[in-house]
Amino acid sequence: MSWQGLPPSSRRACRDERRGIAGVLEDEPDIAIVAEADDGFKAQERYFDLLPDVTLMDLAMPRCGGIEAIRAIRARDPQACIIAVTTYAGDGQVQRALEAGASGYVLKSSLGTGVAELVRAAHAGRRVLAPDLAQRLTQARPEQLTARERDVLALVAQGLGNREVARELGIAEETVKGYLSNVLQKLQASDRTHAVVIALRRGMLD
Template sequence: MTASTMHSDSQAIRVLIADDHQLLLDGIATLLQSFPGVELVGQASNGQQAVQQFLALQPDVTLMDLQMPVMTGLDAITAIRAHHPRARIIVLTTYKGDTLVGRAVQAGACGYLLKSSLRHELLAAIQAVHAGRRYIAPEAQAEMARYASADVLSNRELEVLRLVAQGNSNRETGALLSIKEETVKAHMSTILAKLGAKDRTHAVTIALRRGILDT
């Protein structure tokens, strides 16, 4: 993309993309070129670069992947919003889990898009967020609604589940957390009930899908 095409229309919505997959970066760049009133002003391949590029370019809208090296997308959003509280950021991800959507919005994201639906939703999302509205992908909204009344795991329950997900037994988990094996079992019972899980494996699967645990 030449400088002339990147800065051809001063009224265009200026967009920065951050993603660690070059193919996706190239695909989104091509997609943006086909949108009327939108121009790509910069690209970043990790969260730290995204923050630097944002501060240097001051884009109108930033498209941010969540899973990136050096600094995650969530940390980058937090860092950007610390400098510019009104920054308009749209999360791009393959994950529609309700907990992850909640975390992104809490960090300051104005939009949440699934990579599988960018071709159909990206322009509408950019325009909505640029206009000061929020845009959450329908699939992600459905997940949020589905678990709106679900019980939230406590910090201790999250610690237990994270260690169990790593393959630790109740005894090993207890030793790592300096608590009794019986206490771990009690926590696991509560976790299964809160997640509506049949067993430990099912609980981990649900937690990963919902974004309660990171992959």
């Protein structure tokens, strides 16, 4: 469905692989689905081809994930309105999606017939965030890892030791130890392996 014949304020796009969402939106007279994509690279291409008013971005797409796609789109178009959509409610993933530039974050299970109202709210400039996720995000904020701490932990998750991590990031080995100490404290982890498990479960790592 294209937006020809509709006023500019009514242009919408759905970039989610679930046709169920598209089916709900197709029945809305003021919403036109202008494109769908099944991976993050295609989502970026179609966004810049069509410049939709609102984008629903699945975070669990192949090739290029949703968070990376959001970041890339917002880098070129800071005004892009993107709602992150996922099945996972991990605190870290919520934070990373918002940091990447998402205008909101919703779970697929909470969409249903209310997706049209979410799209309209985002288009009106309001942040779309499920109440339970907003509360969880606020409570979890003190435990969020910095970008560098995530970099260190991601390399640890790949099996690298402190020396290898230091070489990879171009920092001192003692600095790596300091970052890991902060990570263990923030995540209340007993050791580095436990920290990786916690971070993966919370969606803090790719």
